[in-house]
Amino acid sequence: ARILEAGRLPGLYHAPFLELTYALSRRTEGGLEYRFQHFTLGGELAQAHSLANRLRYRLSRQTTLSARAGPALYWDERGGRGVVARAGLDLAHEGRRAELYFSAGQELVGASGFTAALWAQYAAVAVSARPAGALRPYASASYFRNGRAPDVGIDPLGDWSRVTQGYAVGAGLEWRLSKHLALAATADRYSQLGEVPAAGDLSRNIVAVRAVLSPW
Numbered sequence: 001a002r003i004l005e006a007g008r009l010p011g012l013y014h015a016p017f018l019e020l021t022y023a024l025s026r027r028t029e030g031g032l033e034y035r036f037q038h039f040t041l042g043g044e045l046a047q048a049h050s051l052a053n054r055l056r057y058r059l060s061r062q063t064t065l066s067a068r069a070g071p072a073l074y075w076d077e078r079g080g081r082g083v084v085a086r087a088g089l090d091l092a093h094e095g096r097r098a099e100l101y102f103s104a105g106q107e108l109v110g111a112s113g114f115t116a117a118l119w120a121q122y123a124a125v126a127v128s129a130r131p132a133g134a135l136r137p138y139a140s141a142s143y144f145r146n147g148r149a150p151d152v153g154i155d156p157l158g159d160w161s162r163v164t165q166g167y168a169v170g171a172g173l174e175w176r177l178s179k180h181l182a183l184a185a186t187a188d189r190y191s192q193l194g195e196v197p198a199a200g201d202l203s204r205n206i207v208a209v210r211a212v213l214s215p216w
Contacts, residue, residue, distance in 0.1 A: 019031055123144075
């Protein structure tokens with residue numbers, strides 16, 4: 001990622017991983033994941049190694065609950081050192097007439113364009129309906145807070161002066177003209193709560209109309 005302003009340097013993020021998954025029962029799967037993260041922003045370098053346990057449980061034929069948790073050992077060239085907790089919870093429902101997705105957790109992320117690595121806490125939900133006919137309405141909402149890795153401002157009960165937070169809400173309507181072509185109209189609001197000196201105000205309202213072509 002790169003912020004298109006004079007003097008801004010590009011940020012890069014690489015995260016190769018290895019995952020082992022095994023069946024515990026007809027409905028339950030367990031797993032173990034190792035992940036290496038490499039963050040850069042210009043000449044700034046950071047790295048992290050993490051292990052996480054994963055669990056996936058099928059609540060029904062249409063609904064699945066997934067969880068993951070584990071530590072990440074973080075290091076950067078500025079002298080930052082520490083262990084960051086990784087955790088996540090995901091719920092997915094894919095029914096015949098409706099879909100629901102929910103996700104919440106804490107992660108190490110990169111390629112923001114402002115710093116090499118950030119910790120991030122987030123929650124997001126998305127819903128869509130499939131009524132009879134060609135129209136499909138959908139909506140989404142999300143919230144985040146983040147700060148410089150490994151743990152600057154990470155405690156929700158601590159100092160928020162060096163923490164960025166924000167939210168996004170959106171809604172849209174898709175009209176499927178054929179198996180391969182659909183038209184979609186969307187309206188989205190991205191808002192930053194509080195102003196980060198390095199970033200300025202990143203709040204935006206976006207309205208778009210687009211054609212979606214699916215070759216197969």
